[in-house]
Structures are given as C-alpha cells and as structure tokens.
Amino acid sequence: MxxxxxxxxxxxxxxxxxxxxxxxxxxxxxxxxxxxxxxxxxxxxxxxxxxxxxxxxxxxxxxxxxxxxxxxxxxxxxxxxxxxxxxxxxxxxxxxxxxxxxxxxxxxxxxxxxxxxxxxxxxxxxxxxxxxxxxxxxxxxxxxxxxxFNPRVHQKPTVEKFVAEWLTNIDVLIFGNLYAYRARMVDQLIRAGVNVAVYGTQGPYLIPAVRSAFRKQYLVGEAKNRLLYGAKIVFNNFHYAEVTSVNQKYFEVNGIGAFQLSDYKATVDEYTGVPSEQVTYRTLPEAIDKIRYYLAHSSERHELAQQQYQHFQQQHxxxxxxxxxxxxxxxxxxxxxxxxxx
Missing domain, CATH: 3.40.50.2000 (Glycogen Phosphorylase B;)
Structure with a gap:
C-alpha cells in the first residue's frame, strides 16, 4: 500500500x-x-x-x-x-x-x-x-x-544507568517549548533548591532564574537519548490544555529507559507499566517531595525506569x-x- x-x-x-x-x-x-x-x-x-x-x-x-x-x-x-x-x-x-x-x-x-x-x-x-x-x-x-515512540530513533544507550547519570551529572532535566506555564513551574523547582537543566525552545517573558537554567539546545537524535537517559529524573509537565491526555515526550522518555516524573492524567493509568502514583504528581509540592525522594533513592528509580522501559517496548x-x-x-x-x- x-x-x-x-x-x-x-x-x-x-x-x-x-x-x-x-x-x-x-x-x-x-x-x-x-x-x-x-x-x-x-x-x-x-x-x-x-x-x-x-x-x-x-x-x-x-x-x-x-x-x-x-x-x-x-x-x-x-x-x-x-x-x-x-x-x-x-x-x-x-x-x-x-x-x-x-x-x-x-x-x-x-x-x-x-x-x-x-x-x-x-x-x-x-x-x-x-x-x-x-x-x-x-x-x-x-x-x-x-x-x-519510535524504537529505531528513541533508543536506550548501552551504558548502565548509574554510569550514564555520573557522566551526565544532571539531577532534573526538562525539555520542550519553554512557554510561560512551563517556565513558572521551572521557577518553583529552582526556588525549592532543585538543580534543573532545561533544554528546548526558549519562549518569551523568561525571568533570570529560569534563563540561567536554559541550555540553549534542542534535543534530538543521539544527544536526546543520551541526556534523557543520563538525567537522574526527567520532569515532564504537560501543557495545561492537555485535558486527560499526555504528550509524545511521555512515551519517548519511557521508551529510552529514562526515569520520568510526569503530571497525572487519566490516560496515564492506561499507559503505565508501574503504579501511576509512583511516577506522577498532582501538585508542585508533591512533585518537589518526589524529586527529593528519588534523588536519594537511586536503586528505586532505576528499577522503575527499567520496568517502564520493558513495558513501553512491548506496548507503546x-x-x-x-x-x-x-x-x-x-x-x-x-x-x-x-x-x-x-
């Protein structure tokens, strides 16, 4: 055809x-x-x-x-x-x-x-x-x-997760269009003392704190796979107009084998291979608490990332x-x- x-x-x-x-x-x-x-x-x-x-x-x-x-x-x-x-x-x-x-x-x-x-x-x-x-x-x-996600493009690097994290040296990675809503959330993470690295396309009205975290690089291809996998946590905050849905990044991050913490949406329960409450947040204070928890518990986040990776390879x-x-x-x-x- x-x-x-x-x-x-x-x-x-x-x-x-x-x-x-x-x-x-x-x-x-x-x-x-x-x-x-x-x-x-x-x-x-x-x-x-x-x-x-x-x-x-x-x-x-x-x-x-x-x-x-x-x-x-x-x-x-x-x-x-x-x-x-x-x-x-x-x-x-x-x-x-x-x-x-x-x-x-x-x-x-x-x-x-x-x-x-x-x-x-x-x-x-x-x-x-x-x-x-x-x-x-x-x-x-x-x-x-x-x-x-495309398994021929979004590929898990061959190094062990803990080695990739040591090489990358990023606690929390955020990527995508840095519009005002996403930037506000980044600002709150920075104010809470979270070490954030932001990649993607810069939007208008950025305050200095958020601009300082912006790496001025659009992630694609091998660099995208390497940095997402190497970040300890990939923080995915969906656009506010996602009523019950998620974005394409949600599938890509899990398909690469990275550890992802995302907004909770009803469809996540259909997609996820682990209990959704372990890898989602409903409020920023909850997200900050989970970021601190998973930064301190590397084995747990590695295991969750691996479970998601296997599930998404089979299903998504x-x-x-x-x-x-x-x-x-x-x-x-x-x-x-x-x-x-x-």
Whole structure:
C-alpha cells in the first residue's frame, strides 16, 4: 500500500515516525509538505494562509493536486491549519482513497477548526475529550489513538544507568517549548533548591532564574537519548490544555529507559507499566517531595525506569499505533500485534 503523509518533514516529528513505521510494516510512504508546492518559508506560508483566504485556498488546492498525482491508497493529514478544500478536492479525484486526519496536539491547537470543517473519512486524536465531542456532538467518525515512540530513533544507550547519570551529572532535566506555564513551574523547582537543566525552545517573558537554567539546545537524535537517559529524573509537565491526555515526550522518555516524573492524567493509568502514583504528581509540592525522594533513592528509580522501559517496548511503539490506525480505517486485515485495547 502507498501512503501520503501530509505534514512536516522534520526529523523526530510525528510525520517522520508515521512514515517510518509504515515502511517497517511493508508499505511505501512519502511525506508531503506545503513547502514542496510553495517555494516560501514555512512561517510565511502559515501566516499568509491564516489571514489571506485566496492564498489559503490556492495553497491547499495545489497540495491536493500534488497528492492526487501521487495516486496514494491512503492519505494521512497531520497538519491542522489546511483549508478544507484540500480534502474536498482529493476525495473528488480519488474517490476510493480514505483521507484521514490524525491530530497529535491538545485542545488549544485546533487552529481555526479547519479539520472539523473538512469532510475527513476518519479522525484520530490522542485526547479522549476531543474524540468525545467530535464523535458524539459533531457526528464525525472519530477515534482515540495514543501517541508513541519510535524504537529505531528513541533508543536506550548501552551504558548502565548509574554510569550514564555520573557522566551526565544532571539531577532534573526538562525539555520542550519553554512557554510561560512551563517556565513558572521551572521557577518553583529552582526556588525549592532543585538543580534543573532545561533544554528546548526558549519562549518569551523568561525571568533570570529560569534563563540561567536554559541550555540553549534542542534535543534530538543521539544527544536526546543520551541526556534523557543520563538525567537522574526527567520532569515532564504537560501543557495545561492537555485535558486527560499526555504528550509524545511521555512515551519517548519511557521508551529510552529514562526515569520520568510526569503530571497525572487519566490516560496515564492506561499507559503505565508501574503504579501511576509512583511516577506522577498532582501538585508542585508533591512533585518537589518526589524529586527529593528519588534523588536519594537511586536503586528505586532505576528499577522503575527499567520496568517502564520493558513495558513501553512491548506496548507503546509507533508501529503498534500505525497497525491500529490501519485496522480502524479498514486497510489492514491482520496485525503482527494483538490489538491494543484503547
């Protein structure tokens, strides 16, 4: 089967992992981005499409034409900011090809609700709350699909955990977009005397204490694996708009074999391979207490990290997610995995 994935070509993006898993499952796949049909920087294209209706329609029509010319058996659209005319044109010209939307983000990133306006054959979201209102109120064919990790990219380093921690020398590591909400939490950790190292993309309004902890490095590839695994604790504070869901980092950290302390969300109980109360927090004071506890009990955090690693390798890879997606769409008669009950 030939699949076109519409979205970013960036390494370690959801689109990258979807395409990689499709190939591992013996399908062919290609990632098609807007920049493939419009010779302008992605940011200029995004803002042009957001405010100029004619430009927005033109870009999506050209993208639809390119998709049709590739003759796919399935179209997976990850972007949420494309004009609904893209889906309309593809379905008109490829009537037997399912056009599917897979939303990897939380509630606040629905853009101008283009995906709801578009007539996708099927919708997938990691957020049960989004699935509920799409299916039960908007009348759409929506399904829950958790995110995952790519075992060919997110790999556990070969050194022992205690050696990696000694080499890395980081007590608590935080990575991702350093927006104001996350920065406030980092500030509270620093005020409590926690030694924090922050990696990722710097946001605005950073106070000096948080800026001093920022390492100015976006983690990807081998460096990401090495630093996450080598940190004593990876602190994962989800975006406030994650109603009941988690982020993709949650799966990556556990898949790498690092020790993770994350926000508690209802879906964690479904994902985790250890009791959720051991590896989550509900308040910052609770998080600080658990950070202090696990920094003082290395054997316990190593054992929990290993249990999570083994569980996530078996249950939460992108290969499994893609199998579930294809089965739901009706394009996979059998699976190399047992169906993950979500």
């Amino acid at each position: 030939h699949v076109v994935v519409v979205g970013s070509k960036a390494f370690d993006s959801l689109e990258y992992h979807l395409a990689d898993s499709l190939r591992m499952l013996a399908h062919t796949s290609i990632i098609l981005d807007v920049t493939d049909i419009m010779p302008v920087p992605a940011k200029i294209n995004y803002w042009g499409s957001r405010f100029v209706e004619r430009y927005d329609r033109m870009v999506s029509q050209r993208l639809a034409n390119k998709i049709v010319s590739l003759g796919p058996d399935l179209v997976l659209v990850v972007y949420r900011h494309l004009h609904p005319i893209l889906v309309e044109r593809v379905k008109q010209q490829l009537p037997g090809t399912p056009v599917v939307q897979i939303n990897p983000d939380h509630l606040s990133n629905l853009e101008k609700q283009q995906i709801i306006a578009a007539d996708f054959d099927c919708y997938f979201s990691k957020e049960p709350y989004i699935v509920d209102f799409l299916r039960n109120k908007a009348g759409l064919n929506a399904h829950y699909l958790a995110e995952g 890879t992108f290969d499994r997610r893609v199998e579930t997606l294809l089965r739901t769409v009706g394009l996979s008669e059998s699976s190399v995995y047992e169906e993950w009950d979500a």
